Amino acid sequence: MNNTTSKKKKMLLALDGQQTDTPPLWLMRQAGRHLKEYMEIRAKAENFLNFCYSPDLAVEATLQPIRRYGFDAAILFSDILVIPDALGQQVDFVPGTGPKLAAISSIEELEKLSKDRLHDHLSPVYEAIGRIRHELSELAEETTLIGFAGAPWTVATYVVEGGGSKDYQKTRKWAYGAPDEFSALIDILVDATADYLIRQIDSGVEAVQLFDSWAGVLPPSQFDKWTIEPAKKIIARIRAHHPDTPIIGFPRGAGLLYRRFVEETGVNAVSIDATVPLAWAAENLQSHCAVQGNLDNLALLTGGPAMEAEIAHILAAFADGPFIFNLGHGILPETPVPHVERLVELVRGTSVGAA
Amino acid sequence: MNNTTSKKKKMLLALDGQQTDTPPLWLMRQAGRHLKEYMEIRAKAENFLNFCYSPDLAVEATLQPIRRYGFDAAILFSDILVIPDALGQQVDFVPGTGPKLAAISSIEELEKLSKDRLHDHLSPVYEAIGRIRHELSELAEETTLIGFAGAPWTVATYVVEGGGSKDYQKTRKWAYGAPDEFSALIDILVDATADYLIRQIDSGVEAVQLFDSWAGVLPPSQFDKWTIEPAKKIIARIRAHHPDTPIIGFPRGAGLLYRRFVEETGVNAVSIDATVPLAWAAENLQSHCAVQGNLDNLALLTGGPAMEAEIAHILAAFADGPFIFNLGHGILPETPVPHVERLVELVRGTSVGAA
Numbered sequence: 001m002n003n004t005t006s007k008k009k010k011m012l013l014a015l016d017g018q019q020t021d022t023p024p025l026w027l028m029r030q031a032g033r034h035l036k037e038y039m040e041i042r043a044k045a046e047n048f049l050n051f052c053y054s055p056d057l058a059v060e061a062t063l064q065p066i067r068r069y070g071f072d073a074a075i076l077f078s079d080i081l082v083i084p085d086a087l088g089q090q091v092d093f094v095p096g097t098g099p100k101l102a103a104i105s106s107i108e109e110l111e112k113l114s115k116d117r118l119h120d121h122l123s124p125v126y127e128a129i130g131r132i133r134h135e136l137s138e139l140a141e142e143t144t145l146i147g148f149a150g151a152p153w154t155v156a157t158y159v160v161e162g163g164g165s166k167d168y169q170k171t172r173k174w175a176y177g178a179p180d181e182f183s184a185l186i187d188i189l190v191d192a193t194a195d196y197l198i199r200q201i202d203s204g205v206e207a208v209q210l211f212d213s214w215a216g217v218l219p220p221s222q223f224d225k226w227t228i229e230p231a232k233k234i235i236a237r238i239r240a241h242h243p244d245t246p247i248i249g250f251p252r253g254a255g256l257l258y259r260r261f262v263e264e265t266g267v268n269a270v271s272i273d274a275t276v277p278l279a280w281a282a283e284n285l286q287s288h289c290a291v292q293g294n295l296d297n298l299a300l301l302t303g304g305p306a307m308e309a310e311i312a313h314i315l316a317a318f319a320d321g322p323f324i325f326n327l328g329h330g331i332l333p334e335t336p337v338p339h340v341e342r343l344v345e346l347v348r349g350t351s352v353g354a355a
Numbered sequence: 356m357n358n359t360t361s362k363k364k365k366m367l368l369a370l371d372g373q374q375t376d377t378p379p380l381w382l383m384r385q386a387g388r389h390l391k392e393y394m395e396i397r398a399k400a401e402n403f404l405n406f407c408y409s410p411d412l413a414v415e416a417t418l419q420p421i422r423r424y425g426f427d428a429a430i431l432f433s434d435i436l437v438i439p440d441a442l443g444q445q446v447d448f449v450p451g452t453g454p455k456l457a458a459i460s461s462i463e464e465l466e467k468l469s470k471d472r473l474h475d476h477l478s479p480v481y482e483a484i485g486r487i488r489h490e491l492s493e494l495a496e497e498t499t500l501i502g503f504a505g506a507p508w509t510v511a512t513y514v515v516e517g518g519g520s521k522d523y524q525k526t527r528k529w530a531y532g533a534p535d536e537f538s539a540l541i542d543i544l545v546d547a548t549a550d551y552l553i554r555q556i557d558s559g560v561e562a563v564q565l566f567d568s569w570a571g572v573l574p575p576s577q578f579d580k581w582t583i584e585p586a587k588k589i590i591a592r593i594r595a596h597h598p599d600t601p602i603i604g605f606p607r608g609a610g611l612l613y614r615r616f617v618e619e620t621g622v623n624a625v626s627i628d629a630t631v632p633l634a635w636a637a638e639n640l641q642s643h644c645a646v647q648g649n650l651d652n653l654a655l656l657t658g659g660p661a662m663e664a665e666i667a668h669i670l671a672a673f674a675d676g677p678f679i680f681n682l683g684h685g686i687l688p689e690t691p692v693p694h695v696e697r698l699v700e701l702v703r704g705t706s707v708g709a710a
Contacts, residue, residue, distance in 0.1 A: 172653040274574040275574055276611065304531075306532065
């Protein structure tokens with residue numbers, strides 16, 4: 001599993017705080033529905049969680065965008081809801097509707113969650129990681145493998161609401177009204193998430209990203225409690241085992257609070273969404289850590305002059321510090337492949353595959 | 356319609372940039388479903404738009420929260436979708452689902468929109484405004500009447516998507532891919548919205564608020580084009596007719612871009628959502644104009660110590676400048692009335708109705 005080349009990978013250089021000639025490039029949700037080769041293998045598993053837990057399929061889905069685009073990072077193909085599933089909560093993915101969980105909304109119901117079978121349950125993920133690293137060493141040895149997990153706040157919204165939600169009313173009411181009870185849920189998720197990410201690194205991922213997709217709804221007092229504090233605990237746990245593995249935080253939609261997140265958590269990189277002004281991020285975030293982002297996924301979907309202008313602005317804004325080119329949010333399924341190919345050309349200043 | 360008392364109303368003092376002993380207080384969506392007296396009159400109209408266009412019902416709904424809580428401002432009971440409806444687009448409110456419009460998504464289809472019957476169509480709104488002012492002069496002469504409209508970007512998302520939406524994909528793709536075409540739609544909405552707000556003021560409202568509820572999804576380049584520029588045009592039109600009527604802007608979710616919005620548009624007040632850090636807003640926004648906000652509607656729904664702590668923080672943060680106490684987003688239908696009563700006590704430093 002060790003990187004035996006003397007030259008450090010471009011993605012890891014950026015995560016180490018170094019400038020690179022052109023930025024490393026990958027896209028959130030690069031593996032998945034915008035690729036026809038993904039749709040072909042997706043049909044091989046009866047449901048989405050089984051797909052995630054099938055090492056053959058997860059390995060293949062992870063590698064597909066690397067083969068097609070030659071990105072600088074591969075990200076493990078999985079889902080943030082494997083954690084509640086592995087803790088014993090009933091999780092289903094209903095086609096066309098999204099995830100459906102047996103909602104947990106009282107302190108008593110937290111007893112339904114148990115870490116006893118966590119690693120057994122997640123062993124197909126760890127197996128997939130080992131196999132992806134092996135495949136990458138032959139296919140694209142410059143490509144960094146990223147592991148990930150959902151952050152406790154975001155996962156908690158699914159645990160409590162029983163699925164996706166518009167305003168997270170049950171979760172947020174619980175968090176305001178009974179913070180000690182809600183803390184108990186967050187602590188369970190912190191513990192399981194730290195264990196999970198440590199084991200991902202043991203298995204071969206070279207960096208990890210913590211996705212707090214719904215952090216943006218939290219007012220500052222709640223953001224401190226439910227986004228920053230859990231991230232700090234998870235990061236401390238990871239670093240006690242793997243001090244050199246870089247950690248990317250993504251408190252999506254944090255706005256003005258991105259800076260506090262970076263300063264308080266000490267992440268190696270922060271992923272920013274497309275609403276963050278570039279000059280502000282360069283001044284306030286890139287001075288602390290690597291910045292990853294932040295092309296609007298709708299600009300990529302649209303393509304053309306608007307996309308090209310946005311890419312040029314982003315490249316110029318972050319040219320003087322550690323930077324990883326990415327989207328501000330996951331690639332949309334309707335995104336045409338030629339738009340992604342053009343993005344690769346523009347970011348690399350070259351044609352596809354020649355970098 | 357003139358305010359014949361020599362003392363200026365508290366709400367108008369704050370909008371004029373003056374500090375008040377305790378801040379004026381009102382709540383977005385104060386008229387509506389959290390009140391049982393609203394649910395009783397709501398049943399009298401077969402559909403929601405008919406309710407909005409019935410002066411008797413709109414007057415009563417507007418006044419209900421004033422009678423119950425004695426707020427410093429009443430806001431016209433209406434909906435932002437009266438503008439596409441008045442322009443000739445088919446708009447229905449489907450119970451339990453939300454608004455449904457005959458979507459418009461091409462430059463040719465814009466011809467379906469016409470301003471010819473705008474004021475005829477909206478005359479029940481203007482009639483309601485006159486009657487509310489009259490009623491308020493007897494019921495609560497210190498209460499300011501606020502008119503409102505949806506901002507063009509937010510209204511455009513409904514026009515183009517044909518209803519509510521998760522990521523506004525059609526609208527945002529049109530805006531990126533064919534900005535000249537999308538501008539034509541925005542210009543139609545700017546023109547109609549300016550006419551509508553001017554006529555609201557002619558009819559008796561004493562201030563207006565422009566609700567850009569979905570501004571928060573726009574990256575900076577798009578925010579400038581579709582939120583700031585239309586707001587500037589509408590404000591210029593209003594001020595040409597009514598230079599002294601204060602204008603409140605609410606680009607919800609604008610994060611770091613609230614400051615640019617305030618500086619560029621020259622609004623008299625900015626309404627901020629609950630994610631905006633208080634100290635930042637006091638320093639960067641309240642120095643330019645009055646600030647309105649920003650209690651989390653989930654904190655109000657929850658009540659108790661968390662709500663009380665948030666209220667205290669807000670009152671302290673904005674005590675040294677012009678400030679209007681409000682929520683960060685509309686009151687939720689499930690909000691208990693006693694929580695609102697407690698909020699009134701805390702903001703006024705007194706008991707309900709004694710202010």
